[in-house]
Amino acid sequence: MPILRLLAWLSGLLLMIVALIAVYALTFDANRYKPEITAMVKEQTGRDLDISGDIKLSFYPNIALQLGQLAVGNAKGFDDENFAEAKNARVEVQFLPLLEKQLKINEVHLQGLRLNLHRAKDGKTNWQDLLPEGSSQATADAGEAITSLLGGLVVTGVSVTDSQVNWRDDKQDKTLTLAPLNVQTGKFHPDEPVDIRLTTHLKQNQPALDVDLQLTTTAQLDENKNDFSLAKLMMQAQLPDKLDANISGNLQGKLDKEQASIPDLQADINLPGQGKLKLSGKLDANLAKQLLKLDAMQLQADLQGGALPVKSLAATAAGDLSLQMNKQQLDIAELKLGADIKAEQVPGGQLQQQASGKLSLNLESGKGLLDLSKVQFKTADQQLDGSLQVRDPLLPARVVEGKFKADQFRYPPFALQQAKLDVFMENGQVKLTPSGKLFQGAYQGTINIDTLLTPMVVRSEHKVQKLRTEELLFALTDDRLVTGALDMTAKLDSVAGDAKVFKQNLNGTLDLELNDGTIRDANFAQKTKEVVKLFEKESVNEMGEKEVAFTKLAGQWQVQQGVFHTEENTLVAPHFQIKGNGDVNIVDESLDFKLRIGEKPKADKPQGLFAPLHIFGAWKKPSYELELDVLLKEMADQEIEKQKAQLKGKFDAEKQKQIDALQQKRDEIADRLKSEVQGEQNKLEDALKNKLKSLF
Secondary structure (H helix, E strand, C coil): CHHHHHHHHHHHHHHHHHHHHHHHHHHCCHHHHHHHHHHHHHHHHCCCEEECCCEEEECCCCEEEEECCEEECCCCCCCCCCCEEECEEEEEECCHHHHCCCCEEEEEEEECCEEEEEECCCCCECCHHHCCCCCCCCCHHHHHHHHHHHHCCEECCEEEEEEEEEEEECCCCEEEEEEEEEEEECCECCCCCEEEEEEEEEEECCCCEEEEEEEEEEEEECCCCCEEEEEEEEEEEEECCCEEEEEEEEEEEECCCCEEEEEEEEEEEEECCCEEEEEEEEEEEECCCCEEEEEEEEEEEEEECCCCCCCEEEEEEEEEEEEECCCCEEEEEEEEEEEEEECCCCHHHEEEEEEEEEEEEECCCCCEEEEEEEEEEECCCCEEEEEEEEECCCCCCCEEEEEEEEEEEEECCEEEEEEEEEEEEECCEEEEEEEEEECCEEEEEEEEEECCCCCCEEEEEEEEEEEEHHHHHHHHHCCCCEEEEEEEEEEEEEECCCHHHHHHCCEEEEEEEEEEEEEECCHHHHHHHHHHCCCCCCEECCCCCEEEEEEEEEEEEEEECCEEEEEEEEEECCCEEEEEEEEEECCCCEEEEEEEEEECCCCCCCCCCEEEEEEEEECCCCEEEECHHHHHHHHHHHHHHHHHHHHHHHHHHHHHHHHHHHHHHHHHHHHHHHHHHHHHHHHHHHHHHHHHHHHC
């Protein structure tokens, strides 16, 4: 039958075509085309193509082209290293769809790819000559054929394994390496989304990075070949035992405008053993203008332990961030900062901080300004408000200026009323200037901290005028030991550290003068009243307390390694005085002090009788010892001096009596001799007169 003959003829023709294809596949040698291929690449790009491995072509079950080791040379003016090289490349294309003008690629596989990207100091790159700038357009027929073919392009998957990308930027002196780089995609079709998975290890010199990366997303390029998206973008970065970061969002972009945005950016960072960070906001990137913006930025940090000198730190930051990448200019408007700090060093154990302002900073030069117009520090029972400016925050010579005030600033047992605090820092030197009312007196302080030294050195000067000592001592000891108005100047040096380290390294001087005060009948006065009453009568004040008045208490102290030492502290009262010398150790909170309670000096008695009192031991519970042997010896010396004076008086009286008797005898003899001489003189005068009469 004609139909059967036709079918037989067609079957024979098909068998012949299959046989011809099989023979062609078995005898085809693609390697003979290497010279043509390398010549074409040289002509089109000016670069050398080296195909050192065999080229293999197979036709079953699909058309597959497999290349062995190959390399593409670098651009002129760059290093001799290859621009790109690969150990193996394979492309597999389905045969039957080609008959329908459809390109369906089962697999594109690259193994051992090494890509070297380089930007020179003049800004030129080693890939810009590969861009199709000024290339001739295809003919209309060829263009239609290619468009028709690519319009049905389908790639089942792309695989890149054991590869490496090197980036070198001489302009910014940066290097970056992605190795090993592995990329796996799902089915790729124009106008349809494709799944992408990437894993690699990133190493960079500045800022220094050495991190493992994983990325998954669903990518799509719209029909206009311009708009693209990376949906469900998730990236994980890991530094073993240091950092674990997860970044997610949905990215949208435009290729022609070089713009991209992530309206729902979310970053979660875990710092093992230290805490967590969380960042969110709307990210916009304009690569053409080198502009990066993060609007409605929210940053949260919960940190604890690790290198922190506090128990925990919960911090927040918010604002609109703008980064001009080519100028390295960072600006944050509507900046808001917050912190919740828990630490033993803080009164009440907790400190809350709030601040608002703006930041303008050049990341390259380090210059700029952090201007916080409103700053607040708050604890359980006090609040400090003010403003703070930091000029050139990233430079070692940064300048910090701040002004703060508070109705009350407490650091138990001290409470500074109407407090003011000025802060200034430059070149690592910090100056704090607190002032206010302290225990009803005027206080002015200066604290200088050298942060460049290790440990930091603290130098301070404190002045108080008319400070009420009864309030100070009650705050320190729960005992209103001494009342009066105190004027004091203290110059003290130490190093920064905990309380123990600070006390152990405390050195300096302290001058004090206390006027018009009293010693009350408290714990100390109880121990001394038996001695004091020898010289002064006690009185009772309006509160029913026994007290002894004094007019002045003054002295100078030397401080060395936390030990306050004085050679003489003097308290002067109307009829007695107290002189003291010894040590007060604030490191182990002890004292060893000796008092000489005695009569007030007089012109004829410069020393007078005194009673020695020894105070020693822990200052919260000191021991009192009246040195009776010294007192008795002093009293005995006084009695001996008195007896000496009495004996001397008796001796002087007897001696004077004898002198008076001799003087009386002398006067009597003189009077008698005078009388006898006068009698003889009268006789001579009478005899002379008689003789003169006989002559006349």
